Amino acid sequence: MQQKQQMSAVRLAGLLAVYFIGYLWLVPRASVRLTLWLDPQALYVNTWVMGACYLVVILLSLLLSWREWKASLHAFRQAPVRCLFRIGWGCVQVLVLNVVLSMLCALLSGQGDSANQEVIRQNVSVAPLFMLYSVLVFAPIVEESVFRGGIFAFCRQHFGFWPAAVLSALAFGGIHVMDSLFTAQYSDLIYIIVYGGIGLVNAWYYEHYGGILSSAGVHMLNNLVSYLMM
Secondary structure, eight states: OOOOOOOOHHHHHHHHIIIIIIIIIIHHHHHHHHHHHHOTTOSSOOHHHHHHHHHHHHHHHHHHTHHHHHHHHHHHHHSHHHHHHHHHHHHHHHHHHHHHHHHHHHHHHOOSSOHHHHHHHHHHHHOHHHHHHIIIIIHHHHHIIIIIIIIIHHHHTTSOHHHHHHHHHHHHHHHHHHHHHHTTOGGGGGGHHHHHHHHHHHHHHHHHTTTHHHHHHHHHHHHHHHHHTO
């Protein structure tokens, strides 16, 4: 098992700021302004501009969680085949869990899919290459840095595994249904169960199977399968 790295409150605050202020607030506004600066007649945000903004968020997230990535890379190098097998098996577990929980949520809410998934599906049809970059590179690196390398790792220093995993999973699930709360789509909030369940599995792999590379690998493979099924 990899040597445990201490996630300080300062680094955690930085990761939260990068995600909630940088990614969720600054990136959309900066992308619009830069797009209009490049083309005042533009009707849609330039995906190259958005991609560049995403890259800044990725680099800042990696900078603040580099100790966790470095320790996990060391563990991976010691047993790469075993780590890859575990990542693959973790993806299978997440996919099965995703299907079961999604069916349960659909039954309880009367919706065919979550609002978040519908938005992703629409964006894939409009900008498939950008969305491939978003779900295979941006989301696994940034979300695992923030929610597993940041929130989970910090809470794990003060609590047992399950309290830390549940807290980080609730935060992870919450950001995937946050827009539904703001738009009063309250029936969609039940899908926090799906995303929270995925967050629990990712926390388990982070804790037991090689750190952030394992959880990011499971995250990336799950996103890839979901992307290919759209």
